[in-house]
Amino acid sequence: MADLPKLKNYVNGAWVEPEVSSYLPVENPSTGEIIAEVPLSTPAAVGEAVEAAAAAFPEWSQTPVYRRCIPLLRLAAIFREREEEVSRVLSREQGKSLPDARAEIKRLIENSEVAAGMPVMSQGDKVIGCSFGIDGEVIRLPIGVFGLIAPFNFPAMLPFWFLPYALATGNTFVAKPSEVVPMTMDLAFQWIDEAGFPAGVINLVHGAKESAVALVEHPKVAGISIVGRSETVQSVNVRCAELGKRCQAMGSAKNHLVAMPDANLHHVIRNMTTSCYGCAGQRCMASSAIVGVGDEMYNKLCAQFVEDSKNIIVADPLDPKVADESMVMGPVISEASLERIHGLIETGVKEGATLALDGRGIKVEGCEGGHFIGPTVFTDVKPGMVIHDTEIFGPVVVILKAKDLDEAIQIVNNHRYGNGGSIYTSNGYWARRFKLETLCGMIGINIGIPAPVAYLPFGGMKDSQYADIKAQGKSIVKFFTEEKIIVERWWPEEG
């Protein structure tokens, strides 16, 4: 392993070899091959990045907002030009299909470009005449250093839900990617280095839990954005409250896709397979629970969905023979994850669901070290079953039956999580009820993955999101700025 690339942190505008607890191997999940080593930064190493960000804050925060957006746009242009390069790095370490990786990069670019609209988005308010001769204004000022703790499923896009907005509003930033997929951000920061941000404005630290905790605890960090399992992100949320810090905390999901009796089966199935198996089901916006409304729709759905699931090509996403196919599904992220999923399938069988399609034991030639599992479908699933109530985070779909829209909504609303939810129907009345009544932050109407574009907010309800400010778009400006209110009067006489 002597020749393995050893990743570095990017601190204060330079690549540095951090003080580490240890190095961790980075694996290609399709092959099991070790492709790099990632440093687990010590709290001291994390502290250096925070100090660099804190030192860069005064000047950056006073840089005119439009000028702060110029390097962001330059960065977006670089990504657009080199989309293919970064997509392959991403695909290699994460295991998702190339088309999925490219789509992820596009959303990264979109977020950067939307954040570059900050000169308009962050404008304050002005009142002439609060009282006679007295004016008022609201201004939105940057706050300080923000930190990010990112999960493994979207190594590129996810940091860019937050980072471009933090920078455009005048804050400085320390990003900690998942230690499992550090190479995409390693490349991204090479391009960030080109884009022309002043030193210290944006920093990268690698590491696992210890580094994350150090970021949360550091007194010069003003706020944290974290995406991960609900338990983890909620503990960070509470800790931030104790420390008087801001927090965005996005957690787990189990998104329901409700097919009404009038749904167009062809569209539904096509959407479902994309939604359920994209990124091998490791997506907070994946639909992993399908609800067929009425016997007829339920039965057709079960039959057809199992059929179509069989067409998914399970493969190394960089295998040139399949790399551009849209129906390719790669491995899950790790052997541990695979075992956890296997265990849940066992549980599903035990609790009485019908295993209509079993993806276990699939072999991908030449990828014997990969963590593959094929499309897996349970039918006859009921609320209360573990496989329904748990986020499986793998290509395992559960299908439930509801007798009508009321029961379908009840299933959705009784679930612990409330990230996304979709309905399929051509009927405007059903669609309206679904969008108003379901306790999900993001609703799709005839859309399998209702992940909003970058100029709309992103966020869930119930245990899918703690702390209430959503990511992306106009909403996130509130998170990254402090509203200050000015009341002003001037007297005619000389002082």
Added chain:
Amino acid sequence: MADLPKLKNYVNGAWVEPEVSSYLPVENPSTGEIIAEVPLSTPAAVGEAVEAAAAAFPEWSQTPVYRRCIPLLRLAAIFREREEEVSRVLSREQGKSLPDARAEIKRLIENSEVAAGMPVMSQGDKVIGCSFGIDGEVIRLPIGVFGLIAPFNFPAMLPFWFLPYALATGNTFVAKPSEVVPMTMDLAFQWIDEAGFPAGVINLVHGAKESAVALVEHPKVAGISIVGRSETVQSVNVRCAELGKRCQAMGSAKNHLVAMPDANLHHVIRNMTTSCYGCAGQRCMASSAIVGVGDEMYNKLCAQFVEDSKNIIVADPLDPKVADESMVMGPVISEASLERIHGLIETGVKEGATLALDGRGIKVEGCEGGHFIGPTVFTDVKPGMVIHDTEIFGPVVVILKAKDLDEAIQIVNNHRYGNGGSIYTSNGYWARRFKLETLCGMIGINIGIPAPVAYLPFGGMKDSQYADIKAQGKSIVKFFTEEKIIVERWWPEEG
């Protein structure tokens, strides 16, 4: 005490005698006379109010937003018509001057009327063409039952920083006023009863800490607004984070008023006395620390301010001889509070500040049972002294000297609290630096009490506010609504 009025709770549209731990006497702080008894509601009694609010939520939340505003406007009209009546009740239980009480009622009305602009303020966003044939929208929906825990200093206005906005956005509400000043809300709810809200939409529970805790802990309460001492409100804030609830938590303050060398002394002094002694200094927007910049300004300030402070009339605010004077100052809220303030004055003397005016021992004829203390001024005060670093919440003013604007800003920014801050100058450059650089949520330029009007947000920084969404105006809409994002597509074929 057999004839004392015994206050009731207002639950589900009716006055009810709650289950109580005990009854507490309510005192007129100007005379020491007991004027009523307030119930300390048990958790069960609090729960009844929450359940009523929860039961009223489905219908109220689906009532069109404009219709929800009609009773709010009716209520505002009632308050405008009967301003004098409620001002006297308020003045009697709280001790503040009648002009102060009237001003408080005006702000209550203003908040109700601004909240009635909710049909515009809560509008969501719409995007045609997120992608080909796909539209997006953001809608803002009410969340459920909100609770309020209010302090004693603004018995009327403070609940109305929150309540009108909660109702107009479609939530239902349970208010717990301070047990020390329950009579103003008792009267307010008689008028709320007239105004035409459906039963259960808005409820009143009396009580002290036990009731407050019950409100926070109740599983059907979605969020809490609390104003009080920083320690208390922060503990509620953390508890809400643990429970996954929303929280607005506004704490203590020590507001600095910086007089630059070119300040108009006449205006400054007039503003200061109003700001420092209004409500006997028991105001989170009071200026209680004055910073004179430069020897000359500092010296003139000290001399003149002490002189003018002597003109304050200390009296029972309802004494007909003085009731309409603007320079009247009533008692502090309680004997315990008086003793605490006396102790802090002792401390100030011990730590070496000059007690330039000593308000202790003042007698108000006919009010021997009242908790009076006269205007008290310390000069030669330095940061680090207890009397500077602590919120005294009484008519005790500390005066500091700074050599220039830099030092003045440093004094403000090093303080634990950051609610309001004011500068006096005719110079645009100094004013701009002060507004951008001081870490206070609300800045006054030539304004002694920079409390924003209802159509601008209200909130502080540092330990003056935990959780980041401000009260009043457009900002609070975020607190009382859930943003839901819809992504929508329709296919041409029949279902």
Added chain:
Amino acid sequence: MADLPKLKNYVNGAWVEPEVSSYLPVENPSTGEIIAEVPLSTPAAVGEAVEAAAAAFPEWSQTPVYRRCIPLLRLAAIFREREEEVSRVLSREQGKSLPDARAEIKRLIENSEVAAGMPVMSQGDKVIGCSFGIDGEVIRLPIGVFGLIAPFNFPAMLPFWFLPYALATGNTFVAKPSEVVPMTMDLAFQWIDEAGFPAGVINLVHGAKESAVALVEHPKVAGISIVGRSETVQSVNVRCAELGKRCQAMGSAKNHLVAMPDANLHHVIRNMTTSCYGCAGQRCMASSAIVGVGDEMYNKLCAQFVEDSKNIIVADPLDPKVADESMVMGPVISEASLERIHGLIETGVKEGATLALDGRGIKVEGCEGGHFIGPTVFTDVKPGMVIHDTEIFGPVVVILKAKDLDEAIQIVNNHRYGNGGSIYTSNGYWARRFKLETLCGMIGINIGIPAPVAYLPFGGMKDSQYADIKAQGKSIVKFFTEEKIIVERWWPEEG
């Protein structure tokens, strides 16, 4: 006629008998009875009102925006309390049913209350850091005197599409109601007088064309809002452009209601009769052209609509026997109007449409002098026929057939006018296409009269509206304010 009330102008806070060209009788269109005399103000008399408004402008424009809203809210409360009184005055002079009159008053109140949200709606923008040390702001300031020229069909509501917003933004106002229905505004201004506006802020002048022209031409009038026939309002629009004045010019309409094959016939018919016959069809939001899509829907529609039309009760709307019936239809506004409508019916017959229901010659007992015509329905109507291409402004409905949605949209879009348009369907795809593709300013989806609430804008496309700023809501703030942009820098050194 010696005892007839002689209306006055309201100028500078007082009722004045104006200099007139002549007096015109005001008729009750249900009976032909003369009920008052209205002065036709000379240009000099109009000038007096404008001068009063101009003189009131400096103080009113500098009055804090919140204070300007207080009399507006008081006025709204008066209207709410006395809704019945003004509804009867309105019904008597205009001829519309009491339920219609009450609905009109409700919309008047709504507009006043929405305009009272101006402290939020008119807020400007603030940018800290346009460049280093340079800030920018946008403020919205009132402009001067605005004038209104109103039509006869909504004597109460229509002036309040504009007036409350003009006042709340700080402008002063001169309203000229239609000389045909002057009594409603006469009463409204008695209440305006009570509401507490300063003298001159809002003025009433009566008159016909000569007075209107004088208002447009007066050099101290900054802008005109006019609603009327397209030809008239366009000539005023052009004249305003020549004079460098602002103008809102809302014209004629012919609103199509498209029933898709899946439309619920019961709902459609119920909506149609309300929409077509309300206010005897004299409504710019009336649906006066129905398009049935597909043979089956078209045939059912024709049959059922004619049947239901027969149930309309034609009567004096104040006749106590029918006053509270919702299906009452009163007379059209005048004998001249009646003749014009009769002529158009003749034309329709001549151009080959089928007169399926003929409302001519209807007699209302005891109302022999009234201008009544019963529900009239043409079927087999084609685009290009005069009865389709002309705004009839009476209870005459034309029914067309289209083979599909494309053809229906084409019919709508080829029409000269584009005020409102409605579709009836349960299908989300058809609804989306209709709302995006039809060239109408206001679209109803399963709504017969898609007149938006006061907190949304109101306005049409094509020849239904000239000049592009819509009435009501946030949009109209642009019309009544001048955006001023400030760029600001302060230097540290003393001047």
Added chain:
Amino acid sequence: MADLPKLKNYVNGAWVEPEVSSYLPVENPSTGEIIAEVPLSTPAAVGEAVEAAAAAFPEWSQTPVYRRCIPLLRLAAIFREREEEVSRVLSREQGKSLPDARAEIKRLIENSEVAAGMPVMSQGDKVIGCSFGIDGEVIRLPIGVFGLIAPFNFPAMLPFWFLPYALATGNTFVAKPSEVVPMTMDLAFQWIDEAGFPAGVINLVHGAKESAVALVEHPKVAGISIVGRSETVQSVNVRCAELGKRCQAMGSAKNHLVAMPDANLHHVIRNMTTSCYGCAGQRCMASSAIVGVGDEMYNKLCAQFVEDSKNIIVADPLDPKVADESMVMGPVISEASLERIHGLIETGVKEGATLALDGRGIKVEGCEGGHFIGPTVFTDVKPGMVIHDTEIFGPVVVILKAKDLDEAIQIVNNHRYGNGGSIYTSNGYWARRFKLETLCGMIGINIGIPAPVAYLPFGGMKDSQYADIKAQGKSIVKFFTEEKIIVERWWPEEG
């Protein structure tokens, strides 16, 4: 002249040789050299461009808003990369200094990038619950083909005040640059061709008045943006009103710069020379009238400004010896212009102003054919003199005296034009009065050229702007979109 480049039109994505009335020589105003020939397109040739734009509209208007912004950002990146190249072309045909040309390109880029924030800026509004079960929404849709008629002073920036916003909102566009400076847009459209807009979306036609009229009159043009002399733009504005088209019409200016007695003379003079002589005074935001307040300030100003004016280097801006100096001033645009300016100087002398510095007769070596005039300063100027009341559009500055702020504001407000106005003072009270009371659209406080950044609106008052929607930023979205209001209800039953 056989080898002269002959410019072409850019129509439907291709360069075409248009049908012309004739070709006009394009002159380098610094040397008199003819550098190209510009076609004067016939109405038929203009019509071709409009038809191409009309044909491109349906697809472009339905392209998702974010995708429409991608080529805009690409174009901005091209301009940023090749700023120097286009600056030199601009400087050569227009005569302005290279630093001025570069600044102009930066503002062009800024406008493109701000317009690329359209996915946020053009969002519509959504109301859930206008009434029970009824929702409302406002959407902003593109309108059709827009045309631009541009003046000669900002060949690059000025089209980009409008064009990027028109495109981003989904309209298509035909630009007609000034026939005097056509080469900058010729180059710009080569880059537009690279940027990836679909054919027909954006078109270039060259020509003079005849072509402009053809653009205004073409029935498929929905609106016109025009910048030029007040008389011209107002005639277009009126014509657009007659034709029912939208119009933005920005006219002449005479911007006052008021120096208060406390103004910092050093800063004022430095700002003034930049403001008065940049672009040889041919700038609608130039300060061309200076008002000294008080004898002392007036006298110092006159003396110092004349002194500093002498330091301006009059030269060919591309002369390598001076090309990067910031104090270089090039020629005015033409010999005709020079003569007009000479005539106005004669007039100024005749009407009794003091010609303190006379720039006539200046010689620039090697540039004998250039149209040069040196800095020219009149003192003792009074309102009413032609040199004060007229826009001179050359490097001729008039200095007036006012006794106090009131008189200074009166001078500004009595002037026919009201584009920009600036005050110099350190006093917040004076600054506030100036910004509120002066009738100018754009106000500078200690800023010589108060031209707002692209994310704030741009526009004047009085005869400096007809039609009321400003350029740039959020404001212009109103101009380029039609607000459509939807009212929507769905019934539970099947259709």
